[in-house]
Amino acid sequence: MHSDPTDQRPDKPEEACGIYAVLAPGEPVANLTYFGLYSLQHRGQESAGIAVFDAGHKVRLHKDMGLVSQVFDQDVLERLVGDLAVGHNRYSTTGSSKVCNAQPVVLMTRLGPCALAHNGNLVNAAELRLELADIASELTSTTDSELIAFAIQQAVNGGRDWDGAIRHAASRCRGAFSLVIGTPQGLFALRDGHGIRPLVFGHIGDLADAQWVVSSESCGLDIIGAVFDGDVEPGEIIHFRAGDPLPERSSWCVEEAKLCIFEMIYFARPDSRFFGESLYSYRVRIGEALARETPVAADIVIGVPDSGIPAAIGYSQASGIPFGDGLIKNRYVGRTFIQPTQAMREAGIRVKLNPLPDVLAGKRVVVIDDSIVRGTTSRKLVQALRDAGALEVHMRISSPPVTHPCFYGIDTDTQDQLIAARLSLAEISSHLGVDSLAYLSQQGMVEAAQANSSHFCTACFDGSYPIEMDEQVRSSKLMLEPSGIAASVLLHR
Numbered sequence: 393m394h395s396d397p398t399d400q401r402p403d404k405p406e407e408a409c410g411i412y413a414v415l416a417p418g419e420p421v422a423n424l425t426y427f428g429l430y431s432l433q434h435r436g437q438e439s440a441g442i443a444v445f446d447a448g449h450k451v452r453l454h455k456d457m458g459l460v461s462q463v464f465d466q467d468v469l470e471r472l473v474g475d476l477a478v479g480h481n482r483y484s485t486t487g488s489s490k491v492c493n494a495q496p497v498v499l500m501t502r503l504g505p506c507a508l509a510h511n512g513n514l515v516n517a518a519e520l521r522l523e524l525a526d527i528a529s530e531l532t533s534t535t536d537s538e539l540i541a542f543a544i545q546q547a548v549n550g551g552r553d554w555d556g557a558i559r560h561a562a563s564r565c566r567g568a569f570s571l572v573i574g575t576p577q578g579l580f581a582l583r584d585g586h587g588i589r590p591l592v593f594g595h596i597g598d599l600a601d602a603q604w605v606v607s608s609e610s611c612g613l614d615i616i617g618a619v620f621d622g623d624v625e626p627g628e629i630i631h632f633r634a635g636d637p638l639p640e641r642s643s644w645c646v647e648e649a650k651l652c653i654f655e656m657i658y659f660a661r662p663d664s665r666f667f668g669e670s671l672y673s674y675r676v677r678i679g680e681a682l683a684r685e686t687p688v689a690a691d692i693v694i695g696v697p698d699s700g701i702p703a704a705i706g707y708s709q710a711s712g713i714p715f716g717d718g719l720i721k722n723r724y725v726g727r728t729f730i731q732p733t734q735a736m737r738e739a740g741i742r743v744k745l746n747p748l749p750d751v752l753a754g755k756r757v758v759v760i761d762d763s764i765v766r767g768t769t770s771r772k773l774v775q776a777l778r779d780a781g782a783l784e785v786h787m788r789i790s791s792p793p794v795t796h797p798c799f800y801g802i803d804t805d806t807q808d809q810l811i812a813a814r815l816s817l818a819e820i821s822s823h824l825g826v827d828s829l830a831y832l833s834q835q836g837m838v839e840a841a842q843a844n845s846s847h848f849c850t851a852c853f854d855g856s857y858p859i860e861m862d863e864q865v866r867s868s869k870l871m872l873e874p875s876g877i878a879a880s881v882l883l884h885r
């Protein structure tokens with residue numbers, strides 16, 4: 393398997409979006425949303441936006457390409473005056489990387505404006521686009537998120553109230569969608585029936601003040617000192633109103649919960665809470681499970697920063713092999729960073745990770761990473777560890793082999809690009825140049841969550857897609873017959 397030397401894409405699944413909203417009359421809602429989006433920056437780095445409702449009927453919007461800190465400054469935030477803000481960080485999975493595709497989407501309706509921010513991906517976007525053909529000329533973007541907003545607008549203009557319109561629009565959507573929607577009647581938060589993407593809510597100040605915050609992850613509540621109140625449940629819609637200390641919670645549909653387990657392994661921040669604990673604890677446990685399942689004689693355990701570190705600590709604790717910092721990461725390499733040429737790479741330029749020879753030389757090294765997607769980065773990493781003097785390199789992966797693409801809001805490439813879909817375990821080991829390679833079992837990954845094991849989407853590891861796609865959508869990314877998928881799936885122990 394040869395990697396394309398001109399291929400500059402990151403060798404990790406890419407998160408699609410972070411969403412955030414604050415309903416807090418009298419508070420600087422745009423500034424609070426800015427900090428919330430800043431804490432969710434890992435979920436999307438291409439564009440950012442905030443829409444603010446002033447006195448219900450006027451909306452000010454600012455969105456642009458870039459990181460949150462590049463898109464907003466104090467002058468911009470001071471102009472975004474109001475009592476309800478909706479914010480969004482984007483990394484494109486549907487629609488191209490252009491400012492017209494940045495969110496929130498703001499539309500005018502019979503009942504006033506609405507501002508919508510979406511995390512996820514619809515699998516029936518083409519169908520929905522056809523159904524909305526009469527307003528297609530008004531579509532300004534190529535995103536599925538705008539289609540949801542137009543479906544809400546159509547339902548409102550057809551006579552429904554906000555709650556009815558949002559439920560009606562949601563029922564026309566198939567796929568993953570966590571939404572925050574600002575309206576003149578307050579803030580709505582909603583998750584698709586499977587709850588594939590996370591969404592939590594909390595409050596600031598006294599509960600009686602009814603100042604609400606909704607965030608993709610709980611780290612977005614912590615950053616502004618908000619109190620965590622709970623998850624927006626799969627299939628739930630919550631209506632928050634200014635001055636009302638009890639939000640109105642109800643189901644809009646009932647399906648089996650299927651949270652994306654990759655959120656737990658890699659995407660979400662380790663300080664975000666899932667199932668009553670921080671993800672850091674879960675990631676330590678999957679490292680422990682990995683050590684029990686795939687032991688190896690070695691002198692040191694290191695993690696690939698940042699997401700491989702907790703699992704490396706867990707592996708060390710369970711195996712008794714000392715943990716060390718063997719790789720230093722430059723934390724300031726953004727998506728817009730000018731990448732070195734292939735010649736520069738060959739000359740030894742290491743932009744993101746640098747190994748520490750003092751720690752690694754003469755040692756048998758276990759290196760823990762959270763996933764292997766295409767394998768291009770892992771191969772370079774192994775060579776760098778050897779160059780730093782590692783005697784042996786044993787790679788351990790704290791998730792099963794990624795053999796299937798994601799259709800629900802994560803960019804995992806087409807199936808033919810996924811190394812574990814094409815090569816056997818032995819072939820991957822030899823491609824990466826490791827002394828040994830092993831993955832965590834699916835059972836180990838799910839059991840470590842200490843939650844109902846059927847309540848996860850694990851499709852990128854086993855192809856069990858919880859939401860059906862039509863043939864055109866499937867064949868856009870799934871190109872291998874099940875019989876053609878490499879034996880690494882079966883042989884990963």
Ligand code: SF4
Nearest residue numbers: 652653798849851852
């Ligand atoms: S297919 Fe994979 S990345 Fe996509 S939602 Fe399911 S577990 Fe998550």
